[in-house]
Amino acid sequence: MGSRKRSAQQRKIAQFKAELGGLDDLYGRERRRSEGTEERREAARRHRACDRKNRYATRADALEAIALCAEHGTGGLQCYRCAYCHGWHLTSHPQSPSA
Numbered sequence: 001m002g003s004r005k006r007s008a009q010q011r012k013i014a015q016f017k018a019e020l021g022g023l024d025d026l027y028g029r030e031r032r033r034s035e036g037t038e039e040r041r042e043a044a045r046r047h048r049a050c051d052r053k054n055r056y057a058t059r060a061d062a063l064e065a066i067a068l069c070a071e072h073g074t075g076g077l078q079c080y081r082c083a084y085c086h087g088w089h090l091t092s093h094p095q096s097p098s099a
């Protein structure tokens with residue numbers, strides 16, 4: 001009788017886990033849906049950080065542009081390697097190296 005009770009308990013646990021699996025899938029669907037929003041945010045981030053900026057193929061090109069800007073009165077520019085297009089962009093806002 002004790003063992004039968006245990007197996008009933010195990011069935012309950014198995015059922016509980018199956019329901020958890022169902023929940024996992026629900027979370028999965030929810031996550032996939034919010035990724036759509038995340039994709040749009042990412043696109044906006046990319047636009048700000050990359051698409052709308054001048055792109056330089058090499059660091060030397062970017063530095064040359066910075067020097068040119070400095071000559072024309074725009075100082076304080078820095079360049080950074082773009083994580084999106086792997087070119088170089090200029091920024092007047094210092095960024096952390098990981099950005």
Ligand SMILES: [Zn+2]
Binds near residue numbers: 083087089
């Ligand atoms: Zn870029």
